[in-house]
Amino acid sequence: MPSQTILYHLGYRFPEHADPVTARFAQVRVVLLCGTFSRATKLASRFSTDKHHNLSNTDRYLLLSPIPTVLIASHGIGLGSIDSLLHDIYHLLRTAGATQWCFVRLGSSGGIGVHPGTIVITEQPLNGTLKPHLEVTVLGQKRYLPARLDATLTNQLYSYVSAEQGVNVVLGKTLCAETFFDSQARTDGADILYTPDEAKAFLQSCAEIGIRNIEMESIPLAAFATRIGIPAAVACVAFVDRLQHDTPVVSPDILAQLENKAIETVANFVVHFLHSCIKPKANGASI
Ligand code: R2B
Numbered sequence: 504m505p506s507q508t509i510l511y512h513l514g515y516r517f518p519e520h521a522d523p524v525t526a527r528f529a530q531v532r533v534v535l536l537c538g539t540f541s542r543a544t545k546l547a548s549r550f551s552t553d554k555h556h557n558l559s560n561t562d563r564y565l566l567l568s569p570i571p572t573v574l575i576a577s578h579g580i581g582l583g584s585i586d587s588l589l590h591d592i593y594h595l596l597r598t599a600g601a602t603q604w605c606f607v608r609l610g611s612s613g614g615i616g617v618h619p620g621t622i623v624i625t626e627q628p629l630n631g632t633l634k635p636h637l638e639v640t641v642l643g644q645k646r647y648l649p650a651r652l653d654a655t656l657t658n659q660l661y662s663y664v665s666a667e668q669g670v671n672v673v674l675g676k677t678l679c680a681e682t683f684f685d686s687q688a689r690t691d692g693a694d695i696l697y698t699p700d701e702a703k704a705f706l707q708s709c710a711e712i713g714i715r716n717i718e719m720e721s722i723p724l725a726a727f728a729t730r731i732g733i734p735a736a737v738a739c740v741a742f743v744d745r746l747q748h749d750t751p752v753v754s755p756d757i758l759a760q761l762e763n764k765a766i767e768t769v770a771n772f773v774v775h776f777l778h779s780c781i782k783p784k785a786n787g788a789s790i
Contacts, residue, residue, distance in 0.1 A: 508598070510591040514560025517598050527558065528599035530571040532780070533773050534592060536578050536585070536608040536724065540565045542766065543577040546609070549770035564588055572777055578608075578720060582639075582681070585720045589727045605656055606735035608724055609769040611762065612716040613687060614741025615709055617673055619753050620761040622768065624661045625652060625677040625737040628721035629714065631686050633678070637726035650725035653734030660736045663772045670768055675715030677737065679722035687717050691749050706745050716741050740765035 508517040515524060537543050543565045547555045550569035559566040565577040576592060578585040596604060614621055627635050628650055637648040657674075664672040684692030688702040697705075709717075721737045728735035740761055743751040751758055 508594050510594055512559075512561055512563040512587050513566060513591040513595060515591075515595065517594070521598050524595060525599045527568065528574065528596060529601055531568070531574045531596055531599070531601045531604050532572040532777060533574070534596075534604060534606050535573060535575045535769070535773060536588075536606060536720075537575070538578060538580060538610055538720075540577050542609070542762070543567055543575045545763065545766050546575050546770055549767065550774070573773060580683070581719045582637075582723045586723050586727065589724065593727075593731055605653065605733060606724060606728055607656075607660070607769065607773060608720065608735070608737045608739075609765060610718050610720060610737065610739040612677070612718040612739035612741050613743050613745040614716050615678075615706060615714050615744070616746050617715055617741050617744060618671060619742055619744065619751065619757075620764065621671040621673060621741045622664055622765055623677065623716040623739050623741055624657060624664065624672060624674045625716075625721050625739070626657065626674050628652070628677045628679045628725050628737070630679055630722050631681050633709075633712065633714075637722045639726075648726040649729050650722045651729045652721075652725050652736055653728070656734045656736040659776065660738060660769075660772055663775055664738065664768055667768050667771070670764065673715050676713045677721045677739070678709055678714045678717045680717055680719055683719065688745070689749050710746060717745060738765070738769055 535546055537546060544555060547567040547569040550573055555567045555569055557565050558568060567575040576588060578588045612623060629635055630638055635650055637650050639646055661674050664670055680686035685696055688705045690699050690702055716739055718739050724735055742758055
Protein backbone atom coordinates (compact mmCIF):
# COMPACT_ATOMS: atom_id res chain seq x y z
CA MET A 504 0.00 0.00 0.00
CA PRO A 505 1.40 3.44 -0.85
CA SER A 506 2.11 5.64 2.22
CA GLN A 507 0.29 8.50 0.52
CA THR A 508 -3.17 8.40 -1.10
CA ILE A 509 -3.66 10.90 -3.90
CA LEU A 510 -7.15 11.86 -5.07
CA TYR A 511 -6.01 12.97 -8.50
CA HIS A 512 -9.30 14.42 -9.69
CA LEU A 513 -10.67 15.90 -6.45
CA GLY A 514 -7.27 17.31 -5.49
CA TYR A 515 -6.82 15.89 -1.98
CA ARG A 516 -3.84 14.01 -0.49
CA PHE A 517 -3.80 11.79 2.56
CA PRO A 518 -2.61 11.79 5.27
CA GLU A 519 -1.91 15.52 4.63
CA HIS A 520 -5.58 16.57 4.27
CA ALA A 521 -7.09 13.93 6.58
CA ASP A 522 -8.16 16.27 9.40
CA PRO A 523 -10.16 18.82 7.38
CA VAL A 524 -11.65 16.00 5.30
CA THR A 525 -12.79 14.19 8.45
CA ALA A 526 -14.33 17.39 9.81
CA ARG A 527 -16.17 18.03 6.56
CA PHE A 528 -17.27 14.58 5.36
CA ALA A 529 -17.53 12.20 8.36
CA GLN A 530 -21.33 12.44 8.56
CA VAL A 531 -22.08 11.78 4.87
CA ARG A 532 -24.96 9.29 4.43
CA VAL A 533 -25.98 9.86 0.81
CA VAL A 534 -23.72 10.55 -2.16
CA LEU A 535 -25.95 12.05 -4.83
CA LEU A 536 -24.43 11.72 -8.29
CA CYS A 537 -25.49 13.53 -11.44
CA GLY A 538 -23.93 14.37 -14.78
CA THR A 539 -23.68 18.13 -14.92
CA PHE A 540 -22.51 21.03 -12.77
CA SER A 541 -25.88 22.77 -13.08
CA ARG A 542 -27.85 19.71 -11.96
CA ALA A 543 -25.52 19.32 -8.98
CA THR A 544 -26.04 22.99 -8.06
CA LYS A 545 -29.83 22.68 -8.38
CA LEU A 546 -29.80 19.54 -6.26
CA ALA A 547 -27.74 21.31 -3.59
CA SER A 548 -30.21 24.21 -3.48
CA ARG A 549 -32.98 21.74 -2.52
CA PHE A 550 -31.13 21.01 0.73
CA SER A 551 -29.92 24.48 1.69
CA THR A 552 -30.29 28.02 0.39
CA ASP A 553 -26.70 28.86 1.39
CA LYS A 554 -24.12 29.62 -1.29
CA HIS A 555 -22.49 26.32 -2.29
CA HIS A 556 -18.71 26.13 -2.65
CA ASN A 557 -16.99 23.57 -4.81
CA LEU A 558 -15.20 21.25 -2.38
CA SER A 559 -13.19 19.71 -5.20
CA ASN A 560 -9.71 21.19 -5.46
CA THR A 561 -9.62 20.65 -9.21
CA ASP A 562 -11.92 21.79 -12.00
CA ARG A 563 -12.81 18.25 -13.13
CA TYR A 564 -15.94 17.78 -11.01
CA LEU A 565 -18.30 19.80 -8.87
CA LEU A 566 -18.40 18.52 -5.27
CA LEU A 567 -20.95 20.08 -2.92
CA SER A 568 -22.07 19.30 0.60
CA PRO A 569 -25.16 21.42 1.27
CA ILE A 570 -25.77 19.62 4.58
CA PRO A 571 -23.33 17.35 6.45
CA THR A 572 -25.21 14.15 5.54
CA VAL A 573 -25.37 14.82 1.80
CA LEU A 574 -22.49 14.92 -0.68
CA ILE A 575 -23.35 15.88 -4.27
CA ALA A 576 -20.98 15.26 -7.17
CA SER A 577 -21.18 15.79 -10.93
CA HIS A 578 -19.64 12.82 -12.72
CA GLY A 579 -19.48 13.95 -16.35
CA ILE A 580 -20.21 11.48 -19.15
CA GLY A 581 -19.50 7.77 -19.28
CA LEU A 582 -17.25 5.12 -17.76
CA GLY A 583 -13.87 6.88 -17.62
CA SER A 584 -15.30 10.00 -16.05
CA ILE A 585 -17.54 8.43 -13.39
CA ASP A 586 -15.04 5.69 -12.51
CA SER A 587 -12.26 8.18 -11.68
CA LEU A 588 -14.66 10.13 -9.47
CA LEU A 589 -15.96 7.03 -7.67
CA HIS A 590 -12.47 5.94 -6.61
CA ASP A 591 -11.77 9.42 -5.25
CA ILE A 592 -15.09 9.58 -3.37
CA TYR A 593 -14.35 6.18 -1.84
CA HIS A 594 -10.95 7.36 -0.55
CA LEU A 595 -12.46 10.64 0.63
CA LEU A 596 -15.21 9.02 2.69
CA ARG A 597 -13.03 6.21 4.00
CA THR A 598 -10.48 8.73 5.25
CA ALA A 599 -13.28 10.85 6.73
CA GLY A 600 -14.51 7.82 8.67
CA ALA A 601 -17.99 7.85 7.08
CA THR A 602 -19.23 4.31 7.53
CA GLN A 603 -22.87 4.10 6.47
CA TRP A 604 -23.47 5.74 3.16
CA CYS A 605 -25.01 4.94 -0.18
CA PHE A 606 -25.03 6.23 -3.76
CA VAL A 607 -28.09 7.65 -5.51
CA ARG A 608 -27.64 8.72 -9.12
CA LEU A 609 -30.04 11.13 -10.77
CA GLY A 610 -29.43 11.17 -14.50
CA SER A 611 -31.01 12.06 -17.78
CA SER A 612 -31.72 9.39 -20.35
CA GLY A 613 -33.44 8.41 -23.54
CA GLY A 614 -36.62 6.52 -22.68
CA ILE A 615 -37.69 3.28 -24.35
CA GLY A 616 -41.47 3.19 -24.73
CA VAL A 617 -42.01 5.82 -22.02
CA HIS A 618 -43.23 9.42 -22.25
CA PRO A 619 -40.78 12.33 -21.81
CA GLY A 620 -40.63 13.25 -18.12
CA THR A 621 -41.01 9.66 -16.92
CA ILE A 622 -38.60 8.80 -14.12
CA VAL A 623 -37.06 5.41 -14.83
CA ILE A 624 -35.73 3.63 -11.76
CA THR A 625 -33.12 1.05 -12.73
CA GLU A 626 -33.78 -2.46 -11.55
CA GLN A 627 -30.78 -3.89 -13.40
CA PRO A 628 -28.31 -2.08 -15.64
CA LEU A 629 -27.14 -3.90 -18.76
CA ASN A 630 -23.99 -3.22 -20.73
CA GLY A 631 -23.81 -2.61 -24.50
CA THR A 632 -24.06 -6.36 -25.15
CA LEU A 633 -27.14 -6.47 -22.88
CA LYS A 634 -25.32 -8.33 -20.08
CA PRO A 635 -25.57 -7.37 -16.38
CA HIS A 636 -21.87 -6.71 -15.85
CA LEU A 637 -19.20 -4.14 -16.58
CA GLU A 638 -16.87 -5.33 -19.30
CA VAL A 639 -13.50 -3.68 -18.80
CA THR A 640 -9.94 -4.36 -19.98
CA VAL A 641 -7.55 -5.00 -17.08
CA LEU A 642 -3.88 -5.98 -17.56
CA GLY A 643 -4.62 -6.65 -21.22
CA GLN A 644 -7.51 -9.02 -20.52
CA LYS A 645 -11.28 -8.58 -20.63
CA ARG A 646 -12.75 -8.70 -17.13
CA TYR A 647 -16.44 -8.98 -16.36
CA LEU A 648 -17.36 -7.27 -13.09
CA PRO A 649 -20.80 -7.96 -11.59
CA ALA A 650 -22.91 -4.82 -11.52
CA ARG A 651 -25.71 -4.95 -8.95
CA LEU A 652 -27.80 -2.16 -7.55
CA ASP A 653 -29.25 -2.41 -4.05
CA ALA A 654 -32.76 -3.91 -4.18
CA THR A 655 -33.92 -2.36 -0.89
CA LEU A 656 -32.75 1.15 -1.75
CA THR A 657 -34.13 0.80 -5.27
CA ASN A 658 -37.55 -0.29 -3.98
CA GLN A 659 -37.60 2.53 -1.42
CA LEU A 660 -36.84 5.00 -4.20
CA TYR A 661 -39.46 3.48 -6.49
CA SER A 662 -42.17 3.50 -3.79
CA TYR A 663 -41.37 7.08 -2.86
CA VAL A 664 -41.43 8.37 -6.44
CA SER A 665 -44.61 6.37 -7.22
CA ALA A 666 -46.42 8.19 -4.42
CA GLU A 667 -45.40 11.66 -5.72
CA GLN A 668 -48.09 13.73 -7.42
CA GLY A 669 -47.59 14.51 -11.09
CA VAL A 670 -44.72 12.10 -11.77
CA ASN A 671 -44.76 9.07 -14.07
CA VAL A 672 -42.40 6.40 -12.83
CA VAL A 673 -41.40 2.97 -14.09
CA LEU A 674 -39.04 0.32 -12.75
CA GLY A 675 -37.09 -1.45 -15.46
CA LYS A 676 -33.80 -2.40 -17.00
CA THR A 677 -31.42 0.29 -18.19
CA LEU A 678 -29.10 0.00 -21.16
CA CYS A 679 -25.80 1.59 -20.17
CA ALA A 680 -24.26 2.59 -23.49
CA GLU A 681 -20.52 3.07 -24.04
CA THR A 682 -20.92 6.03 -26.37
CA PHE A 683 -23.54 8.71 -26.94
CA PHE A 684 -24.11 8.11 -30.66
CA ASP A 685 -23.26 4.62 -32.01
CA SER A 686 -23.89 2.64 -28.82
CA GLN A 687 -27.29 4.30 -28.41
CA ALA A 688 -28.42 3.47 -31.97
CA ARG A 689 -28.68 7.16 -32.82
CA THR A 690 -28.85 8.17 -36.44
CA ASP A 691 -27.70 11.78 -35.95
CA GLY A 692 -23.96 11.19 -35.39
CA ALA A 693 -21.18 12.23 -37.77
CA ASP A 694 -20.98 8.84 -39.45
CA ILE A 695 -23.55 6.10 -39.05
CA LEU A 696 -22.53 2.45 -38.76
CA TYR A 697 -26.02 0.93 -39.33
CA THR A 698 -29.21 1.60 -41.25
CA PRO A 699 -32.18 3.41 -39.65
CA ASP A 700 -34.09 0.10 -39.79
CA GLU A 701 -31.31 -1.72 -37.94
CA ALA A 702 -31.30 1.00 -35.28
CA LYS A 703 -35.09 0.73 -34.88
CA ALA A 704 -34.95 -3.06 -34.66
CA PHE A 705 -32.28 -2.88 -31.94
CA LEU A 706 -34.29 -0.39 -29.86
CA GLN A 707 -37.40 -2.53 -30.29
CA SER A 708 -35.50 -5.61 -29.11
CA CYS A 709 -34.36 -3.61 -26.06
CA ALA A 710 -38.00 -2.78 -25.26
CA GLU A 711 -38.94 -6.44 -25.58
CA ILE A 712 -36.48 -7.54 -22.86
CA GLY A 713 -37.70 -4.87 -20.43
CA ILE A 714 -35.20 -2.06 -21.07
CA ARG A 715 -36.92 1.24 -20.30
CA ASN A 716 -34.11 3.73 -20.84
CA ILE A 717 -30.58 4.32 -22.11
CA GLU A 718 -27.89 6.26 -20.28
CA MET A 719 -24.12 5.95 -19.81
CA GLU A 720 -23.13 5.52 -16.16
CA SER A 721 -25.32 2.93 -14.43
CA ILE A 722 -23.06 -0.07 -15.15
CA PRO A 723 -19.80 1.48 -13.86
CA LEU A 724 -21.64 2.81 -10.80
CA ALA A 725 -23.29 -0.55 -10.07
CA ALA A 726 -20.00 -2.43 -10.63
CA PHE A 727 -18.10 -0.07 -8.34
CA ALA A 728 -20.82 -0.26 -5.65
CA THR A 729 -20.78 -4.06 -5.89
CA ARG A 730 -16.97 -4.15 -5.52
CA ILE A 731 -16.85 -1.97 -2.43
CA GLY A 732 -20.12 -3.21 -0.87
CA ILE A 733 -21.97 0.12 -0.84
CA PRO A 734 -25.69 0.28 -1.74
CA ALA A 735 -26.55 2.17 -4.91
CA ALA A 736 -29.71 3.15 -6.78
CA VAL A 737 -30.26 4.92 -10.10
CA ALA A 738 -33.14 7.17 -11.22
CA CYS A 739 -33.10 8.87 -14.61
CA VAL A 740 -35.58 11.22 -16.20
CA ALA A 741 -36.38 10.30 -19.81
CA PHE A 742 -36.19 13.25 -22.22
CA VAL A 743 -37.42 11.43 -25.33
CA ASP A 744 -39.00 8.13 -26.30
CA ARG A 745 -36.29 6.52 -28.43
CA LEU A 746 -38.87 4.20 -30.03
CA GLN A 747 -40.25 7.37 -31.64
CA HIS A 748 -37.38 9.85 -32.01
CA ASP A 749 -33.59 10.21 -31.84
CA THR A 750 -33.65 13.55 -30.06
CA PRO A 751 -36.11 15.34 -27.74
CA VAL A 752 -39.15 16.79 -29.47
CA VAL A 753 -40.38 18.86 -26.52
CA SER A 754 -39.13 22.45 -26.18
CA PRO A 755 -36.02 23.33 -24.10
CA ASP A 756 -38.32 25.02 -21.54
CA ILE A 757 -40.33 21.83 -21.09
CA LEU A 758 -37.13 19.77 -20.84
CA ALA A 759 -35.91 22.09 -18.09
CA GLN A 760 -39.24 21.65 -16.26
CA LEU A 761 -38.98 17.85 -16.55
CA GLU A 762 -35.43 17.95 -15.22
CA ASN A 763 -36.41 20.26 -12.36
CA LYS A 764 -39.27 17.97 -11.36
CA ALA A 765 -36.90 14.99 -11.28
CA ILE A 766 -34.41 16.99 -9.19
CA GLU A 767 -37.15 18.00 -6.74
CA THR A 768 -38.46 14.43 -6.51
CA VAL A 769 -35.10 12.76 -5.93
CA ALA A 770 -33.99 15.44 -3.45
CA ASN A 771 -37.27 14.94 -1.54
CA PHE A 772 -36.59 11.21 -1.53
CA VAL A 773 -33.15 11.78 -0.02
CA VAL A 774 -34.64 13.97 2.74
CA HIS A 775 -37.26 11.28 3.41
CA PHE A 776 -34.58 8.56 3.39
CA LEU A 777 -32.41 10.47 5.86
CA HIS A 778 -35.35 11.08 8.19
CA SER A 779 -36.36 7.45 8.10
CA CYS A 780 -32.91 6.00 8.76
CA ILE A 781 -31.26 8.49 11.13
CA LYS A 782 -32.44 8.57 14.69
CA PRO A 783 -33.07 12.18 15.83
CA LYS A 784 -30.35 13.61 18.03
CA ALA A 785 -31.17 14.77 21.56
CA ASN A 786 -31.63 18.38 20.41
CA GLY A 787 -34.17 17.27 17.80
CA ALA A 788 -31.89 17.77 14.76
CA SER A 789 -32.32 14.86 12.40
CA ILE A 790 -30.51 15.51 9.11
C1 R2B B 1 -27.14 10.84 -20.06
O1 R2B B 1 -26.87 11.99 -20.71
C2 R2B B 1 -25.45 12.14 -20.85
C3 R2B B 1 -25.07 12.32 -22.28
O2 R2B B 1 -25.63 13.49 -22.80
C4 R2B B 1 -24.85 10.90 -20.22
O3 R2B B 1 -24.04 11.21 -19.12
C5 R2B B 1 -26.02 10.17 -19.76
O4 R2B B 1 -25.91 9.05 -19.06
